[in-house]
Amino acid sequence: MRARVNNRVMKSDTPPLEPRDRVVIVGAGIAGLATALRLAHAGLAVTVLERHAGPGGKMRALPSEAGPVDAGPTVLTMRGVFDALFASVGARLEDHIDLVPQDILARHFWPDGSHLDLFADEAQSRAAIHGFAGDRAARQFTRFCARARRLFTAFDSPMMQAAAPSSLALAATVARQPTLIRAMAPLSTLAQSLSRQFDDPRLRQLFGRYATYVGGSPYQSPALLSLIWQAEAAGVWVVRGGMHRLAQSLATLASAHGAQFHYGTHVARIETEGPQVRGVTLGDGTRLAADFIVFNGDPRALASGLLGPAATAVAPPDNETAAQPLGAGLGLCRHALRSRPGTSQRIFRRRCPQRIRRSARRALPTRPHSLCLRSGSRPTRTAAPPRAVRDHSQRATA
Ligand SMILES: Cc1cc2nc3c(=O)[nH]c(=O)nc-3n(C[C@H](O)[C@H](O)[C@H](O)COP(=O)(O)OP(=O)(O)OC[C@H]3O[C@@H](n4cnc5c(N)ncnc54)[C@H](O)[C@@H]3O)c2cc1C
Known part of the structure; x- marks a missing residue:
């Protein structure tokens, strides 16, 4: 399965990212997890802030008498996307989950x-x-x-x-x-x-x-x-065991590469100074500095100003x-x-x-x-x- 690309990166410096840049990823959905793994593997200081109690986002499990039950996607398609993701950090998908x-x-x-x-x-x-x-x-x-x-x-x-798929790439393919x-x-x-x-x-x-x-x-x-x-x-x-195992295995692998995960942590606001991001403010008022922020939540939350007025500028138009x-x-x-x-x-x-x-x-x-x-x-x-x-x-x- 391919995760929807809804991340938006707000940058405070000129790319490319440098090792030990502080990256805050808001959300441990499958897209946030894949990003965390790649960036942690590249040597960045990655912190993932997730408001729920565990990783997965929509790919989460609910408890039941028979054990955890998938509440979101239940099968994996386009397996090659995950094979490539694991391979990019020197791992093998089949060593982490049973397919x-x-x-x-x-x-x-x-x-x-x-x-x-x-x-x-x-x-x-x-x-x-x-x-x-x-x-x-x-x-x-x-x-x-x-x-x-x-x-x-x-x-x-x-x-x-x-x-970053674009109309230009589409037009070039057709041409x-x-x-x-x-x-x-x-x-x-x-x-x-x-x-x-x-x-x-x-x-x-x-x-x-x-x-x-x-x-x-x-x-x-x-x-x-x-x-x-x-x-x-x-x-x-x-x-085997449910799709949430895939999310868990990505979180485990990203942690092994140094990413820090904080669950039960709601990001209330993205802090900026001029055009630059400075960090995030959490629901309890704690401030966390960041050089880069990757937002894995719903882009409409950004667009509607739920994470502060400055973040609305990077939100895509609401035409979904x-x-x-x-x-x-x-x-x-x-x-x-x-x-x-x-x-x-x-x-x-x-x-x-x-x-x-x-x-x-x-x-x-x-x-x-x-x-x-x-x-x-x-x-x-x-x-x-x-x-x-x-x-x-x-x-x-x-
Ligand atoms: C029932 C169902 C079946 C599906 N079946 C399939 C399928 O078969 N194949 C397929 O490809 N896709 C399927 N999908 C879609 C797929 O699950 C989603 O596209 C994918 O999981 C989305 O991942 P994401 O990382 O983009 O976002 P999400 O999973 O939504 O993750 C976003 C995360 O960000 C967190 N977050 C947001 N805002 C904040 C904040 N301010 N502070 C802290 N945390 C925050 C959220 O808590 C969440 O954990 C299905 C979805 C559902 C619901």
């Missing part, structure tokens, strides 16, 4: 009783779609995969892996490969593009959901987002689309009980595009248009869990 590749990427259920599994193996997915919606749909799927793969390959390095324009369908939304690529409305709905991975709506997001399918098709891993809520509507949980451990379950409602469009325009939450369930990986507790959970964990070992 289990998933042969089933996700299971999908519709109100009419139909269901479809998609697999890591494209040929298996194609066969499943053939059985689900016929030969024409299977051929459409093959074409869709080729197109998504092409877009992914073209934009992976210049946009997705870039530290080098003008035939990409057709695959990008620049004048179409994802929903419009999918309606041309698939006859079956269920498949349009299924592949449209990838817009929600970046908080968008298929009715507003560009058709280019179909490339997210390729990120998932390239492989999905479950982290409203996220689609994923939860609620639990009558369908029985599907999860039949599930394979760790497999993603996606249950679709009947399509309600008008309502989704209306809500997205007004930045309101919609009623969920699909429901995502995931049965966790095997609980890590040694004591016997309650019966329902024990049944589940037994399946995990099968």
Whole structure:
């Protein structure tokens, strides 16, 4: 999985950073942790301030009788991003967390009783779609995969892996490969593009959901987002013990490289002097000096002045689309009980595009248009869990 790049660096001196520069990172979400690891490894004096009791941000775990349960992301995609991050500090991802590749990427259920599994193996997915919606749909799927793969390959390095992706990089990529324009369908939304690529409305709905991975709506997001399918098709891993183990391992590794972590520490204000940052003021009034500050929180907190008026200058414009809520509507949980451990379950409602469009325009939450369930990986507790959970964990070992 690739963390969203929402950090903003306020600098008080001319780059590049020098060893022993004091860097304060506000937030121990996955982006803050990755930054802490890289900067600590580069020899900077890194202090991470996190208001919650532990690392992870959205990638956090909630306690349960069966052991910690992931409250945010539950599977890892684009594993290569983390392989590269660990390798950049001379470590190996697999030495820090236990990754289990998933042969089933996700299971999908519709109100009419139909269901479809998609697999890591494209040929298996194609066969499943053939059985689900016929030969024409299977051929459409093959074409869709080729197109998504092409877009992914073209934009992976210049946009997705870039530290600061820009319209210029996008334009340069297209200028080098003008035939990409057709695959990008620049004048179409994802929903419009999918309606041309698939006859079956269920498949349009299924592949449209990838817009929600970046908080968008298929009715507003560009058709280019179909490339997210390729990120998932390239492989999905479950982290044994839960995704929060990844956050913990990054925090442990960053600490080993000298980063200092302070949990339960709220940053109330970013202090500046003219154009230069001077440090932060904590919720209890303590002041901490810094040469550089990396803000890992919501950019809108900066924009709205929650961290003081000076910080508003570095905040990006607030043009993000409203996220689609994923939860609620639990009558369908029985599907999860039949599930394979760790497999993603996606249950679709009947399509309600008008309502989704209306809500997205007004930045309101919609009623969920699909429901995502995931049965966790095997609980890590040694004591016997309650019966329902024990049944589940037994399946995990099968
Ligand atoms: C249910 C769910 C499922 C998801 N599934 C996936 C998925 O499958 N794949 C994927 O790629 N992404 C997924 N995501 C999105 C992914 O989890 C997030 O994009 C990612 O974790 C965000 O990381 P971050 O570091 O940018 O921000 P965050 O995780 O939000 O971290 C920000 C941190 O900053 C701290 N902070 C903020 N302000 C302050 C302050 N003033 N003082 C101190 N601390 C502060 C916060 O407490 C928080 O810990 C999912 C998200 C959710 C909620």
